[in-house]
Amino acid sequence: MIDPEAERKEILRHYRRLLRHAKPFLKDNDAKIIKKAFNTSLEAHKDMRRKSGEPYILHPLAVAQIAVEEIGLGTTSIVAALLHDVVEDTEMETADIEREFGTSVARIIEGLTKISGVFDYGTSQQAENFRKMLLTLSDDVRVILIKLADRLHNMRTLDGMPRHKQLKIASETMYLYAPLAHRLGLYAIKSELEDLYLKYTDTETYKDISNKIRQTRIARTKFIKDFTSPIEDELTRHGFKFTIKGRPKSIYSILKKMKKQNITFDEVYDLFAIRIILDVPVENEKAACWQVYSIITDFYQPNPDRLRDWVNTPKANGYESLHTTVMSKSGQWVEVQIRTKRMDEIGERGYAAHWKYKSGSTTSESGLEQWINKVRDMLENNTANALEFMDEFRKNLFVEEVFVFTPKGELIILPDKATALDFAFEIHTQIGMQCLGAKVNQKLVPLSYQLKNGDQVEILTSHKQKPNEEWLQYVVTSKARSRIKDALREERKHTSELGREMLERRMAQIKMAETQVNINKLMAFFNVPTLQDLYFKIASGVIDIKNIKEVIFTSVADKAHSMLEPKSFDKEVQKRRGINSDMLLIGEHTSNMNYKISTCCNPIPGDDVFGFETGDEDIEIHRTNCKHAIELMSNFGNRIIKAKWTDQKELAFLAGIRIKGSDRMGIVNDITKIISTSLKVNMRSITIDSNDGMFEGNIMVFVNDTAHLESMIQRLARVNGVLTVERFD
Incomplete structure (x- = not known):
């Protein structure tokens, strides 16, 4: 039963706590502005509740509290945090916010409001969202900081969410928000986000530790x-x-x-x-x-x-x-x-404290500001699709650094494992494009040379040099990667144009019209996904122009469905099971559906799992704590399928067990006897390595489920001389 009076008191308690923490830095009119923002938010969300059942207004209040208490932000951020969901969830527009609260609050809220509109096929909506949010870095870092506060509160209150939502939100957090918090120096928040991720994706391990x-x-x-x-x-x-x-x-x-x-x-x-x-x-x-x-x-x-x-x-x-x-x-x-x-x-x-201590007189940029400027540069010059962009961006988040010098003794800081070619692009794009080699500490080195702390680097250039595909294998900075990709894209465009002219001439020769239908037949025949790829392969000789013959267009077309046609897995599952459900059941009765057990984490019945829809009609089953899960759930949330095991015992799944202990005569015999006789388990392979009286062994066995595996691990742990037994992927 909801008690409106008790709820009102609870809301006021949170609001007063917020004001208490903000008090030290409030100026003339600030308290009034915060009160106005609170009332606006209270009114806008008055009929809304969170999944946990509590009044929605407690969420914006908590986000504002985190922004003040844990990140150290000021009045503008409190107002933006209180209003951050108003535009998204109610009739209010950004223009109304601007009129009431000013431009900077409106701009922050615009950055926080999720993207809507059209997406390219194959780019994920989440990646596009992240990209939009990151673009606001160029305007105001507070957008990211409030977004982190918002995410931290969502992670703290994830209990009320359904399981598949928990996994998706936790993975997204680990994929982008924890590294962002790390890069902005918010160590306490980064650690808490990582711990909460573990709590929801690998609960057993979390509780154990x-x-x-x-x-x-x-x-x-x-x-x-x-x-x-x-x-x-x-x-x-x-x-x-x-x-x-x-x-x-x-x-x-x-x-x-x-x-x-x-x-x-x-x-x-x-x-x-x-x-x-x-x-x-x-x-x-x-x-x-x-x-x-x-x-x-x-x-x-x-x-x-x-x-x-x-x-x-x-x-x-x-x-x-x-x-x-x-x-x-x-x-x-x-x-x-x-x-x-x-x-x-x-x-x-991190960032907020850094500004507090930056005195007005300092003109030199700190590493943090240099990084933010680099990100701005990368955002403004990036032409890649959203997924590629996210990949590039993440590469820049968790990095150690290497300190190197120009011939004139100027310090250049690059990410660890950066090469001479990265250095060239860091100096200037044009120098990177024409880079031929480098001299490090007066010695000639190739472009792929990995720089070490204290190296002094001189770049050698040539007007005849141009970027090639191989360069992408040994650059690590996003600036170098995006510039090389742009150059290669331009080159490809130019080559494709030649291919288009060659195809036009060939079609005229064999007296075939260049209609969309004919072009589609060509693309299907040579198995190329896009028209530009077709032109490019013709120009570069991968497709011999002489092989384009009349017979391609006159043979009866295969009636196979388009490879981009969306597949309805849910209907398939419902059809198989005859009941309405959007969950994939894994077991012997569903074997006529195309699913396969992923080899990267080898899930077995009893493991917490999810399905991932691959491009080729298959569903891959992964453990929720698989090392690839974070990336899949963050980038392709729309292709994730809830999955669970059916109650079956006959199927056998491959699992790995690692054993360590002190070596003695007959220990291998004892271990194999337990596996093969008492537990009726088939063993696929066993390797045991002994050194200085200690041994370490890896055993691959076929088991029915996690309970079966667990009982075997416990039996093995009791063998005389065995010190540790654990499962490995």
Whole structure:
């Protein structure tokens, strides 16, 4: 039963909390403007509810709260956050917003309003949406920051959504929003988004790791207290004002480490980091950080390979900090991060904090601004379709950097693994187009040479040089890629034009009219998807012009349906099952439908799965935590099909088991006996490698479902000498 009075109080409580956080920076009229925006939003959404059943207005209020409290934005952003769904969900137009609240709010809301209109076949609507949102970067970064706040609140309240929506939203978040938060320096938000993604796509693992973190909390707190105690005394003796925090790593980053290094939770040595935050004036920051480093290393032995100095060379997203890993008295490695209050705020809040500290006098651009300018440049000069664009854009999000110099000693920062050719395009597009080779540290190197920190690079050019397809294999920057693609597209257009003239002459020779029907027959005969491809293949000799003969046009056309005709999987499923459902059931009775088990993640019954409609009449079944799931769900949401397993036992599915343990006589015999006799499982292959008294084995077996696999893993774990047993993809 809904209690209107209780709801009204709840809404006011949220509104007052928002004003309380905004109070420190409100100027003359700000409170009135925020109140007006709140009332407008309240009125616009008055009859709407969220999936969870709560009043819709709580969502814009929560987004505004995140924008203020967690990102550190101001009044304009609060107003835009409160109104961000008004244009999309109600009769109100952007023009009304502009009249009431001014141009900058209207522009932000326009950027936040989803795209509508026509899409090319094959480009995904989501990619087009992302692209439109990113285009607003050129106007106002606040659009992206509010969008991140909106996404964070949606992820926090994902429980009320149906399962397939949860997967789609979580994957989209992981595909674009988490990397964006990382690139804009919003580490706290990035970590929370990643953890929430894991919570909904791989719930078991998420619960398992979070329980283990909870169980080790008391021991961890005691360890941190013992570790920091001598450091605190020494810092106080030196007159430092400071705070020390011990923060556990995010669940997602722990899992990533376990997978990357192929280790168990107990073997992850840096489950947490100690952060020392100093309160010192800006001019003393560097000296203070290094002094504290010296104090710490007086107590604990540092690992020289693990020193990271982002105080002297900040990361491209503005992150500054001094990281070192030291050996504690109990024989455990501990990561220590040394930074100042200013650095910490930039580290947590990224872009917004970065502006707060930027004094009016500085003219030099920070790495963050340079990145945003690069993105602007890329957005304005990009002619690719939306999916290609998204791919390029993502390549630019999660990157480490390499620092190189021009012959005159000017510093150029490029993404890690950038080549001499990337460097050429970074200097100037024309130099890139005519790049022949390079001299690195006075030595001649090929265009594909990967640059290393400190390289000094000189580019050699020639007017006769032009880009070719191979270049795309060894450039990594989007600027170079998009310029090369543009040049190749132009070249292709020119070649296609020659092909069109050649075809015209040939058709006249064999006395055939150039009608649309005849052209379609030609395209079908040579199996080319577009007319331009046909012209191009003729001009480049792939299709011999002499093979275009009269017989192609006179033979009876195949009545096969067009390959682009949309397939109605839902109707097919309904027809098979005789009931109305849009879910694909996987099992022996549906084998007359074209589905196949994906080999990248080998799902088995009991796994959480979804279907993906491929271009060639098939449905691929993937696990929801498959490494390709994020990309498929983000880019092709319209081709994702809900799927679940039927109750069948006869089918066998391939699964991999990895076993580690101490080697002894007869252990292989014990393992194979359990698999083949007691569990009646067929084994496809087994490889066991023994080294220094330890062994590691990979076994591929056919099982019925996850319960079957789980019972086998438990039986194997009880074998004398076996230390770990786990499933692998």
